[in-house]
Amino acid sequence: ANVSSKTNSDWVTLNVGGKYFTSSKSTLIKKEPCSMLARMFAENHGSYLFTPSDIDANKAYLIDRSPTYFEPILNYLRSGQLIYDSNVNPEGILEEARFFGIESVIPILEQIVQVHKTPRDELPLT
Amino acid sequence: ANVSSKTNSDWVTLNVGGKYFTSSKSTLIKKEPCSMLARMFAENHGSYLFTPSDIDANKAYLIDRSPTYFEPILNYLRSGQLIYDSNVNPEGILEEARFFGIESVIPILEQIVQVHKTPRDELPLT
Amino acid sequence: ANVSSKTNSDWVTLNVGGKYFTSSKSTLIKKEPCSMLARMFAENHGSYLFTPSDIDANKAYLIDRSPTYFEPILNYLRSGQLIYDSNVNPEGILEEARFFGIESVIPILEQIVQVHKTPRDELPLT
Amino acid sequence: ANVSSKTNSDWVTLNVGGKYFTSSKSTLIKKEPCSMLARMFAENHGSYLFTPSDIDANKAYLIDRSPTYFEPILNYLRSGQLIYDSNVNPEGILEEARFFGIESVIPILEQIVQVHKTPRDELPLT
Amino acid sequence: ANVSSKTNSDWVTLNVGGKYFTSSKSTLIKKEPCSMLARMFAENHGSYLFTPSDIDANKAYLIDRSPTYFEPILNYLRSGQLIYDSNVNPEGILEEARFFGIESVIPILEQIVQVHKTPRDELPLT
Numbered sequence: 173a174n175v176s177s178k179t180n181s182d183w184v185t186l187n188v189g190g191k192y193f194t195s196s197k198s199t200l201i202k203k204e205p206c207s208m209l210a211r212m213f214a215e216n217h218g219s220y221l222f223t224p225s226d227i228d229a230n231k232a233y234l235i236d237r238s239p240t241y242f243e244p245i246l247n248y249l250r251s252g253q254l255i256y257d258s259n260v261n262p263e264g265i266l267e268e269a270r271f272f273g274i275e276s277v278i279p280i281l282e283q284i285v286q287v288h289k290t291p292r293d294e295l296p297l298t
Numbered sequence: 299a300n301v302s303s304k305t306n307s308d309w310v311t312l313n314v315g316g317k318y319f320t321s322s323k324s325t326l327i328k329k330e331p332c333s334m335l336a337r338m339f340a341e342n343h344g345s346y347l348f349t350p351s352d353i354d355a356n357k358a359y360l361i362d363r364s365p366t367y368f369e370p371i372l373n374y375l376r377s378g379q380l381i382y383d384s385n386v387n388p389e390g391i392l393e394e395a396r397f398f399g400i401e402s403v404i405p406i407l408e409q410i411v412q413v414h415k416t417p418r419d420e421l422p423l424t
Numbered sequence: 425a426n427v428s429s430k431t432n433s434d435w436v437t438l439n440v441g442g443k444y445f446t447s448s449k450s451t452l453i454k455k456e457p458c459s460m461l462a463r464m465f466a467e468n469h470g471s472y473l474f475t476p477s478d479i480d481a482n483k484a485y486l487i488d489r490s491p492t493y494f495e496p497i498l499n500y501l502r503s504g505q506l507i508y509d510s511n512v513n514p515e516g517i518l519e520e521a522r523f524f525g526i527e528s529v530i531p532i533l534e535q536i537v538q539v540h541k542t543p544r545d546e547l548p549l550t
Numbered sequence: 551a552n553v554s555s556k557t558n559s560d561w562v563t564l565n566v567g568g569k570y571f572t573s574s575k576s577t578l579i580k581k582e583p584c585s586m587l588a589r590m591f592a593e594n595h596g597s598y599l600f601t602p603s604d605i606d607a608n609k610a611y612l613i614d615r616s617p618t619y620f621e622p623i624l625n626y627l628r629s630g631q632l633i634y635d636s637n638v639n640p641e642g643i644l645e646e647a648r649f650f651g652i653e654s655v656i657p658i659l660e661q662i663v664q665v666h667k668t669p670r671d672e673l674p675l676t
Numbered sequence: 677a678n679v680s681s682k683t684n685s686d687w688v689t690l691n692v693g694g695k696y697f698t699s700s701k702s703t704l705i706k707k708e709p710c711s712m713l714a715r716m717f718a719e720n721h722g723s724y725l726f727t728p729s730d731i732d733a734n735k736a737y738l739i740d741r742s743p744t745y746f747e748p749i750l751n752y753l754r755s756g757q758l759i760y761d762s763n764v765n766p767e768g769i770l771e772e773a774r775f776f777g778i779e780s781v782i783p784i785l786e787q788i789v790q791v792h793k794t795p796r797d798e799l800p801l802t
Contacts, residue, residue: 183352183360185316189750190689190698194316194354196362226687228698234687236700238751240761246315247364247390251397255390257366259511259637264751264759271755309478309486311442320442320480322488372441373490373516377523381516383492385637385763435604435612437568446568446606448614498567499616499642503649507642509618511763561730561738563694572694572732574740624693625742625768629775633768635744 184213187232191239193246203249207273241268248277262288310339313358317365319372329375333399367394374403388414436465439484443491445498455501459525493520500529514540562591565610569617571624581627585651619646626655640666688717691736695743697750707753711777745772752781766792 184200186193201210212233226234235242241264244256254277256265266281268274310326312319327336338359352360361368367390370382380403382391392407394400436452438445453462464485478486487494493516496508506529508517518533520526562578564571579588590611604612613620619642622634632655634643644659646652688704690697705714716737730738739746745768748760758781760769770785772778 183354183362187698189754190696192316194313194360194362199362228687234698236687236698236703237754238747240747241751241759243364243366247367250315250363251393253389253393255367255387255393257385257387257390259385259761259763261759261761263757264761267755267757267759309480309488318442320439320486320488325488369490369492373493376441376489377519379515379519381493381513381519383511383513383516385511435606435614444568446565446612446614451614495616495618499619502567502615503645505641505645507619507639507645509637509639509642511637561732561740570694572691572738572740577740621742621744625745628693628741629771631767631771633745633765633771635763635765635768637763 185230185232186235187228187230188235188237188239188242192230192232193239193242195246195250199246199249203252204274204276206275209249209272209274237268237271238264241265245269245272245274245277248274254280311356311358312361313354313356314361314363314365314368318356318358319365319368321372321376325372325375329378330400330402332401335375335398335400363394363397364390367391371395371398371400371403374400380406437482437484438487439480439482440487440489440491440494444482444484445491445494447498447502451498451501455504456526456528458527461501461524461526489520489523490516493517497521497524497526497529500526506532563608563610564613565606565608566613566615566617566620570608570610571617571620573624573628577624577627581630582652582654584653587627587650587652615646615649616642619643623647623650623652623655626652632658689734689736690739691732691734692739692741692743692746696734696736697743697746699750699754703750703753707756708778708780710779713753713776713778741772741775742768745769749773749776749778749781752778758784 182196182198184195184197186195197213200213204210205214228234240260244254244260244265245268248254254265256262262281262284266278266285269277269281308322308324310321310323312321323339326339330336331340354360366386370380370386370391371394374380380391382388388407388410392404392411395403395407434448434450436447436449438447449465452465456462457466480486492512496506496512496517497520500506506517508514514533514536518530518537521529521533560574560576562573562575564573575591578591582588583592606612618638622632622638622643623646626632632643634640640659640662644656644663647655647659686700686702688699688701690699701717704717708714709718732738744764748758748764748769749772752758758769760766766785766788770782770789773781773785
């Protein structure tokens with residue numbers, strides 16, 4: 173009857189570009205088992221994918237990417253839904269989805285970006 | 299004459315996806331006594347719902363969800379009103395309301411989301 | 425010639441819902457002497473209004489409210505002016521003004537909220 | 551060939567309303583030598599303008615003002631340009647410019663605020 | 677098979693105006709090898725460009741600039757793309773691109789700023 177159904181070592185903290193995110197290995201692995209995040213934390217692989225130099229003083233895994241656009245990616249892995257605030261640029265989320273290999277969300281983001289970008293394409297050239 | 303009317307062990311800190319929230323057990327329990335949060339912190343149940351692995355180094359309870367959308371949920375439990383900023387996506391709040399089982403706010407959010415979503419449904423298909 | 429004109433014990437840190445705010449007792453008391461904040465920190469009263477359980481490990485006073493909407497309330501006490509960013513929902517500020525008893529700002533916020541709310545009242549019923 | 555051209559004791563950390571800002575004394579002094587910030591950190595004056603009670607446990611100088619609106623003020627001192635995001639209320643920046651005595655930016659902000667405020671002045675009276 | 681392909685001493689933390697950013701030296705150097713950031717962290721130069729006074733108590737390199745507008749600059753160095761949220765003012769990013777000497781992104785930002793600024797130029801003079 174454990175609310176979060178985690179085993180003892182399941183929680184991980186990621187230091188993404190200087191901001192901390194806490195999640196569970198199962199969240200990072202289950203939804204997209206072939207993604208970079210899944211491969212980073214899968215049982216048999218985790219031990220050699222990270223060298224000690226990639227873990228900071230707070231035992232967080234260092235990832236050199238944008239924290240702003242990682243947040244909706246992580247929420248997508250948690251809930252299975254792509255949800256982001258109106259001020260967030262979907263091009264940034266798409267860039268991270270491609271980097272981390274979250275394949276199922278890439279076509280959704282590509283369509284949103286195409287529609288979203290149209291106005292800027294119409295800017296006058298100087 | 300204690301301003302906040304808390305008993306000694308009433309304050310709890312939640313680590314929601316890497317961000318800390320401080321609240322009182324009475325806030326988490328009173329408004330929605332059947333929700334997951336209420337059951338997590340109810341006197342008779344708290345002891346076995348969380349295993350030690352779900353508590354971080356700062357003694358905060360770990361919850362693997364979005365901090366952005368948890369914030370208006372917690373404010374709803376505090377004040378009884380659903381209030382959020384204009385840039386926040388109500389679909390994210392609805393997702394959390396469903397996850398945590400905050401039943402009284404779900405129909406309110408469902409109606410807001412339905413109205414809010416209409417424009418995106420009209421995006422051209424490519 | 426002390427720039428901030430504070431006596432030694434005048435600074436206080438508030439932990440509002442998990443976020444820290446630093447201010448001076450004189451700011452919390454002067455502008456609205458009958459408010460809850462003023463009564464919390466007034467010389468003769470402070471000692472019994474807070475029990476030790478309401479102070480966290482960093483010696484901050486715990487307040488179980490929204491940090492987002494507390495910020496413009498605190499700025500109002502500092503500068504005497506109600507100023508908030510365009511994405512911030514004035515209903516949230518009004519809720520906090522009522523909770524903390526900042527009487528002079530309540531009618532200002534009530535009028536803003538009434539004007540601000542009109543569009544949502546016109547949402548189609550489903 | 552020091553990139554930032556600071557002398558050893560030039561860096562200061564300010565705790566503005568609970569948020570930390572790191573800058574250099576030369577930034578705080580050079581652009582507006584008569585401002586309150588300049589006078590706070592000028593060589594001959596700093597020693598008596600701050601009493602030990604105005605420095606927090608992290609050796610940051612305590613300032614009882616809004617961190618949100620201090621940020622563009624500090625950036626103005628750094629770069630000589632007034633730049634702020636579209637959601638930030640210029641009235642808040644003006645209030646801080648007046649408080650800190652950043653004279654050169656006050657007329658710029660006054661004109662922006664006047665234009666920006668017009669719509670609210672036209673709100674119906676109730 | 678190291679996911680992030682960093683050598684042991686490759687990670688650096690920057691304290692930009694009070695906010696921490698974590699990245700790798702290779703990110704800071706590769707995309708714009710003549711920029712100030714690249715020169716700050718290049719092997720042969722790093723040793724004398726920073727004096728010990730420019731490193732804070734958390735071993736972060738102190739940079740006296742705006743954290744808000746540094747973020748899209750760092751993301752540009754990471755991904756090669758200029759992406760920022762709709763509320764962020766591109767004039768602020770341009771200012772940082774010039775300061776840090778990120779030459780390839782300056783003309784892109786200059787065109788965006790020119791189009792973006794037009795409405796303000798049309799403000800009535802008072």
